Amino acid sequence: MRTSIATVSLSGSLTEKLTAASQAGFDGVEIFENDLLASRLTPEEIRGRCADLGLSIDLYQPMRDVEAVPEEEFGRGLRRARHKFEVMRRLGADTVLVCSSVHPLAVDDDDLAAGQLGRLASLAEEFGVRVAYEALAWGRHVSTYDHAWQIVERADHPALGTCLDSFHILSRGSDPKGIEDIPGEKIFFLQLADAPLLAMDVLQWSRHYRCFPGQGGFDVAGLVRHVLRAGYDGPLSLEVFNDVFRQAEAGPTAVDAHRSLLVLQEAVGPAGLPGPVVPTGVAFAELVTPDAEPVSEVLGALGFARTARHRSKPVDLWQQGEARVLVNTGPAARREGTGLAAIGLESPDPGGAARRAEALLAPVLPRRRAADDVPLEAVAAPDGTELFFCATNRPELPDWRADFEPVAHTARDCGVTRIDHLALVQPWHHFDEAALFHRSVLGLSAQESVDVADPYGLLRSRAVSNADGSVRIALSVGASPDEDTAHAQHIALATPDVVAAARRLLAAGGRLLPIPANYYDDLAARFEFADGELETYRELGILYDRDAHGEFRHCYTRTVGRVFFELVQRDGGHRGYGAQNAPVRLAAQHVTGG
């Protein structure tokens, strides 16, 4: 199916928007009138620019307050329309969106509405234009898609059809099944947007909170299935605007947008995408750092041993149980300070995983960095984290560890068995994008997002994981672009006994984040503990939570650069990440400056 996007969905000047839409792979655009008004290009020049970029102009929008008004007001509307049809002729756009009236003089009279829309369509016909009539969810008298269709049917004019918009339909709770009763050729256009499920004024909801399909709570795919069954064969077009996208760069937003339509097409029918290859574990986490010493000190205290070194690059492999951490002091590290740069994911089919990622517009990284390196499949996530698809210990496939030479080491185990989860900080403008990326590209499942109070703002956090929990990634973002969210990036290590692990860490000279005594008074109020248990937690700085699925105990190292470590003991199938304790942890990190 053809894909299209409304220019209002992207930020910047009209030319920036068109370029971004074209580069992301869209086939066409809806031209939002204000973008045209603010542009120095003439309509003819815009038409030429779109042609050069390979974009069709699928819709000109919106025209407002035309129908169901007194004759004198309708006359003014026709006058406006004539001017706009002339602009459309110059632009080469053949379909105009007409929104149901919110005019204060509009009356509840379907005959009048149909009659006036028919007259508008007759005028449009003279200019070779089709009128697509859409019910705004907050339309004065026409606010549902079936009502708009009844009026179109009543007008019975070849140049008049309806436009369906998933936001307007689903935000009202309308049943989209009735769409199948509309003849496909009378559905002139289909606009798609998703939105989080919020109980708020629908106009504000629409203006500030729309998001791309798959990023919100609507069943957009279900709606599209009904539209396709009706026989619609026009483009799938995104009309999405919210306060965040308005500020985000057009380029990444357009890529995000196009990915959402690819995933949507896969959901509604064969889309030709390589199938998802769900990762089955974490092969490694890679830290970059300009100075290996502070990181090595923490890893050593945590019981990791430096077991191997890369043959050709300044990269050390630290290991404990199945937890592996690479410490890279190469050139990238010197640029960026200490941070989490890459994740190795165990993949049943690394090549297939990379092909799906590429089909879903993830940048593919070079398979081989140096001439004699093992070729590895890798892509970049939206936040820049490199994702390597690995096949550790699988003789039939290249093993990333072949690039490493073992080094002599002494083991001093702390009981860490594997990486429990990785916490990644997302750029402010791309939080929803990140969750959709990890779901669609990696085939992980997303939990609900939660808000966590930091002393200096709210953090939003959302976890994605595979079915058995062997891959868990917590995505978080601050409340605003200037928020310092560096504290959230970390590597959580699983252990069956966090108390023992913490004691061994302290015995090795490591330090844990101190937790205020008041926190333990509160734990005492909330839970009953075995004798001495709470005192142990208080002594070591271990945090505790419990839910219907089990218990969660965890503690934190000091921060090195932009990254810290967490020791995690999950019991009884607890599925959380300690969100309840996050405000106390964040406050403690602010106090200690890390």
Add this chain to the structure above:
Amino acid sequence: MRTSIATVSLSGSLTEKLTAASQAGFDGVEIFENDLLASRLTPEEIRGRCADLGLSIDLYQPMRDVEAVPEEEFGRGLRRARHKFEVMRRLGADTVLVCSSVHPLAVDDDDLAAGQLGRLASLAEEFGVRVAYEALAWGRHVSTYDHAWQIVERADHPALGTCLDSFHILSRGSDPKGIEDIPGEKIFFLQLADAPLLAMDVLQWSRHYRCFPGQGGFDVAGLVRHVLRAGYDGPLSLEVFNDVFRQAEAGPTAVDAHRSLLVLQEAVGPAGLPGPVVPTGVAFAELVTPDAEPVSEVLGALGFARTARHRSKPVDLWQQGEARVLVNTGPAARREGTGLAAIGLESPDPGGAARRAEALLAPVLPRRRAADDVPLEAVAAPDGTELFFCATNRPELPDWRADFEPVAHTARDCGVTRIDHLALVQPWHHFDEAALFHRSVLGLSAQESVDVADPYGLLRSRAVSNADGSVRIALSVGASPDEDTAHAQHIALATPDVVAAARRLLAAGGRLLPIPANYYDDLAARFEFADGELETYRELGILYDRDAHGEFRHCYTRTVGRVFFELVQRDGGHRGYGAQNAPVRLAAQHVTGG
């Protein structure tokens, strides 16, 4: 009346919050439990810190999900409460807030609720604690203040009273008149918050959009009047949190908060504040700049003449009609680049205006900068703009112009008569504060705020003015802290004939902001014009708007540093500021880089 603020209303650590509350002049605080949990101070140390800062601890909050639950669950609640009462004893807090239950097991049974709350109160009494029961607007079975009061009345326990919260009452649309039927001594506490009128889920509304009294749409003063008539004599306490305050610095937020309570007290009865002195005109606008040349060039093209120079400072006075612009190349200018630094307001009583401003916590600036300067009353607005209270041409009072020596000049008038309005950019975290400041300190009236689409985000804008429109200030702020809103700061000059003024400016070598041709095609669609009128606007770059009150024509100069000028022709009592045209203007400014 005593004033108090909940620590959750301020950002930072608990000690930062307490310090900010004390310095802003609050008498007491509510200790929000999470702030205590995250603090390294023991309850005893917090008690000492508050005593040192002159703050009473008026409330400990919140306790949740205690009442109307099965006995086993209630037992757990009592156990939690005993721990908390012990903390309160150490803290020296004697009132605890209990919110109506949202527990999934809570039942709709007022007898059970009253019985359990009575048992809780009996336990509290042992610790010298009083229980203030409050209806959350989203409480499971108890969501209105009168229902909460009925339960308290039924329990009939001396240590049990009610807590009233203006947000919970007014967000539900409850009639606050019934408060007068509650015996004053049973109103244990009063929490105040305002909020913009939003039709949204009340929990989200409460968590993200509360604001200080006078900054939202609730009649908080009306509610307080009812509470006082009931006989309440406890503190007025602010419990306000929103996404913006969480990130703002605690100090300015606390000042803003305390100002809101001072204004509220004035609204409900004699508060001892000096009365407002409404300004009657704009005496001058002062630009600071490191280089007078570019500003002088624009002023010259606009028809201003350099009529005088300050006797002792590098400040020039430019004048045309009653419009006066000071150009200051002094030390401040060299630090900050070119911008609007000060406004002179004509005041019927400069001393009284300054006294009111000081009483409302505006920083007072030194009256006399140099030994022989005219003493001038001046205060700083929240955005740092200096406001001078002037008495131009009033022999009985010092005239700021006495500091200036006339210089020879030739007049080349463009028809500018006075300053129409000043547009000030507000720091992102303090937009609501700015409007309250201008209303309460200066006695100006505020219009509704409007959103304006910029190519890279939404701007919010709100105008304040005096009754006859001789003082108009447009306050604006970007959609987020990283937004570039520099384009919004400007000086708008009134002229009876903007076409003539624009022509003279161009003839003098000045340049106007070019407006896209597409904008004029749209004007042609929307309005009918006299022959040649639209062509003139198109040629010159004049923007046009019309409403029920009249017409508005305006055009813009190029930007110098962070400031530009607008020429404005208002006819027939038009009250707007060209918001309809702002997206086109903003896009044009982005294109030209100013």
